[in-house]
Amino acid sequence: MESFPPAFLAPLNQNYVTVHALSAGSLTLPEHLFMQPSVGGASNTVPSLAFLIQHYDTKTSKLERILFDLGLRKDLKQYPVPLQEYLESRQPLITEPDVSDSLAAGGLKPDDIDYVILSHVHWDHVGMPSDFKSSQFIVGSGSLALLELGRNPLPAESNSYFEADLLPVEMTTELPGVHQVTDAEKRGLFSDVRWKKLGTLPNVIDVFSDGSLYLVDSPGHLDGHLNLLARLGPRKLLYLAGDACHDRRIMRGELEIGMWKNLHGEQCCVHVDKEATLKTIELIARLEKMGVEVVLAHDSEWLNEEGNKKRFWPGKM
Numbered sequence: 168m169e170s171f172p173p174a175f176l177a178p179l180n181q182n183y184v185t186v187h188a189l190s191a192g193s194l195t196l197p198e199h200l201f202m203q204p205s206v207g208g209a210s211n212t213v214p215s216l217a218f219l220i221q222h223y224d225t226k227t228s229k230l231e232r233i234l235f236d237l238g239l240r241k242d243l244k245q246y247p248v249p250l251q252e253y254l255e256s257r258q259p260l261i262t263e264p265d266v267s268d269s270l271a272a273g274g275l276k277p278d279d280i281d282y283v284i285l286s287h288v289h290w291d292h293v294g295m296p297s298d299f300k301s302s303q304f305i306v307g308s309g310s311l312a313l314l315e316l317g318r319n320p321l322p323a324e325s326n327s328y329f330e331a332d333l334l335p336v337e338m339t340t341e342l343p344g345v346h347q348v349t350d351a352e353k354r355g356l357f358s359d360v361r362w363k364k365l366g367t368l369p370n371v372i373d374v375f376s377d378g379s380l381y382l383v384d385s386p387g388h389l390d391g392h393l394n395l396l397a398r399l400g401p402r403k404l405l406y407l408a409g410d411a412c413h414d415r416r417i418m419r420g421e422l423e424i425g426m427w428k429n430l431h432g433e434q435c436c437v438h439v440d441k442e443a444t445l446k447t448i449e450l451i452a453r454l455e456k457m458g459v460e461v462v463l464a465h466d467s468e469w470l471n472e473e474g475n476k477k478r479f480w481p482g483k484m
């Protein structure tokens with residue numbers, strides 16, 4: 168095992184966050200679209216995990232709550248019609264409990280959530296934003312352009328239908344791209360939105376400017392794809408990997424990312440940029456070797472571990 172690099176070690180006065188897993192629905196992924204080699208016709212019903220992050224500022228006595236992803240929409244009929252048709256290929260789908268139900272299990276309401284950060288804007292991560300009337304939404308660079316586009320110009324079988332009106336304009340912040348020159352601006356919880364290097368990670372944003380939570384640029388799956396790195400304790404770091412990887416066997420190098428041909432004979436991949444995804448996966452796998460806990464959005468291996476059941480809200484990671 169590689170050792171914890173100094174950049175990841177916490178100073179004595181370090182502040183921490185608590186992270187709580189939330190059930191936010193399940194969907195079924197045909198194996199050949201995500202990994203290879205795969206057995207013909209095999210599919211896996213996997214969770215779409217969401218997370219509650221709580222940050223307590225000892226100086227201001229302010230408690231802030233963030234959701235990372237919103238999972239599936241409880242009422243599938245609330246998705247756009249083309250997406251509803253596509254969802255037939257993802258059955259069985261489980262939409263209860265949704266993220267709001269899971270918050271309620273620990274006595275919280277959507278109104279208690281200050282910020283919603285979306286790892287990316289695919290249907291199985293965006294839930295029902297209109298439930299979160301008082302929350303501010305944070306998305307990665309390029310996400311708003313995708314939403315406006317409505318449909319990603321990708322090959323036919325893609326899951327990329329986007330809703331132009333998904334997020335409330337006045338409550339949504341899109342982060343700058345990693346190469347975009349930005350001044351340090353005060354925007355909601357970010358006192359500084361400039362990307363910087365942290366240990367082996369080339370581009371992170373220190374969310375609370377106290378090293379307790381970092382947004383991590385994790386390119387490859389979809390424009391604006393974001394991960395989170397959370398400090399839970401002096402040598403306890405948690406990395407939420409979203410859809411950077413769909414199966415731990417790929418991260419371990421046992422399987423490769425799936426490629427397939429569509430009806431027009433075009434090569435397709437579930438990631439818009441496979442090469443960038445491979446680099447992102449390599450960085451994540453390295454963190455795991457250093458002792459950072461990694462959880463994928465669709466992590467059925469993690470979910471099936473008995474000990475993780477108690478890490479769902481109101482329990483904690």
Ligand SMILES: [Zn+2]
Nearest residue numbers: 289291410464
């Ligand atoms: Zn997904």
